[in-house]
Amino acid sequence: MKYILYVRKSTEEDDRQVLSIEAQLVELQEYAAKEKLEIVASFQEAKTAKEPGRIKFAEMLSLIERGKVDGIISWHPDRLARNSVDGGKIIHFVDRGLIHVKKS
Numbered sequence: 001m002k003y004i005l006y007v008r009k010s011t012e013e014d015d016r017q018v019l020s021i022e023a024q025l026v027e028l029q030e031y032a033a034k035e036k037l038e039i040v041a042s043f044q045e046a047k048t049a050k051e052p053g054r055i056k057f058a059e060m061l062s063l064i065e066r067g068k069v070d071g072i073i074s075w076h077p078d079r080l081a082r083n084s085v086d087g088g089k090i091i092h093f094v095d096r097g098l099i100h101v102k103k104s
Helices: 021-035 055-065 084-095
Strands: 002-008 038-043 071-075
Touching: 002 021, 002 055, 021 038, 038 055, 055 071, 055 084
Parallel strands: 002 038, 002 071
Antiparallel strands: none
Protein backbone atom coordinates (compact mmCIF):
# COMPACT_ATOMS: atom_id res chain seq x y z
CA MET A 1 0.00 0.00 0.00
CA LYS A 2 1.14 3.53 -0.77
CA TYR A 3 0.73 6.38 1.69
CA ILE A 4 0.93 10.16 1.79
CA LEU A 5 2.32 12.04 4.75
CA TYR A 6 0.22 15.12 5.51
CA VAL A 7 1.34 17.75 8.01
CA ARG A 8 -0.34 21.04 8.76
CA LYS A 9 0.12 23.82 11.24
CA SER A 10 -2.20 26.78 11.33
CA THR A 11 -0.46 30.12 11.09
CA GLU A 12 -3.39 31.69 12.94
CA GLU A 13 -3.08 29.54 16.07
CA ASP A 14 0.66 29.35 16.69
CA ASP A 15 0.51 29.28 20.45
CA ARG A 16 -2.11 26.50 20.73
CA GLN A 17 -0.40 23.82 18.67
CA VAL A 18 2.12 21.51 20.23
CA LEU A 19 4.12 20.23 17.27
CA SER A 20 5.72 22.23 14.48
CA ILE A 21 5.46 21.04 10.89
CA GLU A 22 9.01 19.68 11.13
CA ALA A 23 8.27 17.80 14.38
CA GLN A 24 5.09 16.29 12.91
CA LEU A 25 7.02 15.19 9.84
CA VAL A 26 9.74 13.51 11.93
CA GLU A 27 7.15 11.62 14.02
CA LEU A 28 5.28 10.45 10.92
CA GLN A 29 8.46 9.34 9.14
CA GLU A 30 9.50 7.35 12.21
CA TYR A 31 6.04 5.76 12.42
CA ALA A 32 6.07 4.87 8.72
CA ALA A 33 9.53 3.32 9.03
CA LYS A 34 8.53 1.30 12.11
CA GLU A 35 5.39 0.01 10.37
CA LYS A 36 7.24 -0.51 7.05
CA LEU A 37 4.79 1.71 5.15
CA GLU A 38 5.61 2.94 1.66
CA ILE A 39 5.52 6.74 1.53
CA VAL A 40 5.08 8.11 -2.01
CA ALA A 41 4.42 11.78 -1.26
CA SER A 42 4.54 14.34 1.50
CA PHE A 43 2.33 17.41 1.76
CA GLN A 44 2.86 20.35 4.11
CA GLU A 45 0.58 23.31 4.71
CA ALA A 46 0.75 26.29 7.01
CA LYS A 47 -2.90 27.23 6.88
CA THR A 48 -5.97 26.81 9.05
CA ALA A 49 -8.32 23.92 8.28
CA LYS A 50 -11.36 25.74 9.65
CA GLU A 51 -12.34 26.77 6.11
CA PRO A 52 -12.28 24.71 2.89
CA GLY A 53 -9.85 25.65 0.13
CA ARG A 54 -6.42 24.34 1.09
CA ILE A 55 -4.41 23.77 -2.10
CA LYS A 56 -2.19 20.91 -0.89
CA PHE A 57 -5.16 19.18 0.73
CA ALA A 58 -7.00 19.28 -2.62
CA GLU A 59 -3.91 17.92 -4.43
CA MET A 60 -3.71 15.08 -1.91
CA LEU A 61 -7.38 14.16 -2.36
CA SER A 62 -6.93 14.20 -6.13
CA LEU A 63 -4.11 11.63 -5.87
CA ILE A 64 -6.32 9.44 -3.71
CA GLU A 65 -9.32 9.72 -6.02
CA ARG A 66 -7.16 8.79 -9.03
CA GLY A 67 -5.97 5.67 -7.22
CA LYS A 68 -2.34 6.80 -6.94
CA VAL A 69 -2.24 6.28 -3.14
CA ASP A 70 -4.11 4.17 -0.62
CA GLY A 71 -3.96 6.18 2.57
CA ILE A 72 -2.94 9.23 4.53
CA ILE A 73 -0.69 9.32 7.56
CA SER A 74 -1.25 12.38 9.73
CA TRP A 75 -0.18 13.32 13.25
CA HIS A 76 -3.80 13.86 14.37
CA PRO A 77 -7.16 13.72 12.55
CA ASP A 78 -7.67 17.46 13.04
CA ARG A 79 -4.63 18.06 10.81
CA LEU A 80 -6.80 16.82 7.94
CA ALA A 81 -10.06 18.67 8.47
CA ARG A 82 -11.66 21.06 10.89
CA ASN A 83 -14.61 21.97 8.68
CA SER A 84 -17.57 19.96 7.47
CA VAL A 85 -16.74 20.16 3.75
CA ASP A 86 -13.23 18.70 4.03
CA GLY A 87 -14.30 16.30 6.79
CA GLY A 88 -17.13 15.10 4.58
CA LYS A 89 -14.71 14.45 1.71
CA ILE A 90 -12.47 12.34 3.94
CA ILE A 91 -15.45 10.38 5.28
CA HIS A 92 -16.80 9.89 1.76
CA PHE A 93 -13.43 8.55 0.60
CA VAL A 94 -13.29 6.14 3.55
CA ASP A 95 -16.86 5.00 2.82
CA ARG A 96 -15.95 4.35 -0.83
CA GLY A 97 -12.82 2.42 0.16
CA LEU A 98 -10.49 4.96 -1.42
CA ILE A 99 -8.65 5.63 1.85
CA HIS A 100 -7.47 2.91 4.17
CA VAL A 101 -7.30 4.00 7.80
CA LYS A 102 -4.11 3.20 9.70
CA LYS A 103 -4.08 3.88 13.44
CA SER A 104 -0.95 4.04 15.55
